[in-house]
Amino acid sequence: GVLAIGYICMNSLRHLYTYIALALLAGAAAALALPNVRGRQFGGTKISPAKALADRRFVTLLALVLVGTCTTMFYLSFFGAYLEEMGVSNWIASFITWVSVFLEIPMLLFATRIMRRLSIWQWMIVGYVLNGVRWLGFVVAHDLGSWQLLLVAQIPAVTAMACFEFFPVLYIGKIIAPELSSSAQTLLTVTSFGIAKVLGSLLGGLISDVVGMRSIFLFFGILLLIAAVAFLPLCLKLTQA
Numbered sequence: 001g002v003l004a005i006g007y008i009c010m011n012s013l014r015h016l017y018t019y020i021a022l023a024l025l026a027g028a029a030a031a032l033a034l035p036n037v038r039g040r041q042f043g044g045t046k047i048s049p050a051k052a053l054a055d056r057r058f059v060t061l062l063a064l065v066l067v068g069t070c071t072t073m074f075y076l077s078f079f080g081a082y083l084e085e086m087g088v089s090n091w092i093a094s095f096i097t098w099v100s101v102f103l104e105i106p107m108l109l110f111a112t113r114i115m116r117r118l119s120i121w122q123w124m125i126v127g128y129v130l131n132g133v134r135w136l137g138f139v140v141a142h143d144l145g146s147w148q149l150l151l152v153a154q155i156p157a158v159t160a161m162a163c164f165e166f167f168p169v170l171y172i173g174k175i176i177a178p179e180l181s182s183s184a185q186t187l188l189t190v191t192s193f194g195i196a197k198v199l200g201s202l203l204g205g206l207i208s209d210v211v212g213m214r215s216i217f218l219f220f221g222i223l224l225l226i227a228a229v230a231f232l233p234l235c236l237k238l239t240q241a
Helices: 001-009 016-032 051-053 056-086 090-102 106-113 121-146 147-153 154-177 178-211 213-240
Strands: none
Touching: 001 016, 001 090, 001 121, 051 056, 051 106, 051 121, 051 178, 056 090, 056 121, 056 154, 056 178, 090 106, 090 147, 090 154, 106 154, 121 147, 121 154, 121 213, 147 154, 154 178
């Protein structure tokens, strides 16, 4: 889809939102065809979603995810503007995006096996470090005006969804009661695609208008690397608990 839209909109973005609307309508039609599923609390005693917040491990996980995903949400909102600033065409932009999406496929297929190699807390640190390096790679690519280097910097992109979305979902399934699993995953999504989206997009957008895209990615890169060092003792302690 990304490659197709990039090719179609190579010369003009005039019909971009028409294509997006058609894709969303097709997805909605497919969703309506799916069978209804009753949840674990259907017809029984309802348990408040707030009970999930009583678990300190869950709250700590949400906090770490929030820090990690704020930078990614800025990237998702303004990556196109960043590429335009570099003079990259829509086709190349779609190809760069395709690479980051394609890398997520093996992570989705083998997420459970991969996650077992480290604790969820260690994966948080891995996510911070690799995405910090990724943003600094964006800065170097910007300075050199090289979209090829930018493509290389996209390789760690898979860790953003893996460490801050896929692995947390799997971890939630282990520590949260089945009756609250969906509610806990909703709180995770609210944190990553809600609060982090507002902070990353709104504040990041306002600041980037003043200092420029390059400076924002430089700040984010340094921020995540500092956060990795700062949270390392906590994450090691939680791993050993």
